[in-house]
Structures are given as C-alpha cells and as structure tokens.
Amino acid sequence: MVIPVSAVMLLLVLAVIFIRNCSLKISHAVVCVLLGFFLAGTCLAPTIHSGIATTADLVSSLRP
Secondary structure (H helix, E strand, C coil): CCHHHHHHHHHHHHHHHHHHCCCCCHHHHHHHHHHHHHHHHHCCCHHHHHHHHHHHHHHHHCCC
C-alpha cells in the first residue's frame, strides 16, 4: 500500500502548488476530489488500480 499513499501525496503536493500559483482554483480542486471519490465507488476502480500498479511497477523497474 506504499504506492497509492505516495501517489496521493504527490497529487496533493501538486494540487497545493497549483493552488498557490493561482493555476488551480479551489473549486476545480474540489471537483477533482469529488470525481476521485465517486470514481473509486464505480466498477472501474479495480481496473484503474491495476493500471496504476502496473505503471508503477514498470517505472520502478527502469534503471537510469
């Protein structure tokens, strides 16, 4: 469960940076959060989760 927490923290940091730079309005951030919560309750959630996990495994296997 380290990858999802890391992804959430990264997205949270990006959202805060965008809000501070006035590139992302609070209303847009709220809509994105609500979309995430509603999307997590659909039948697409396992597919999205496996896609993110596969992508994270692929990225972690790359060597510079």
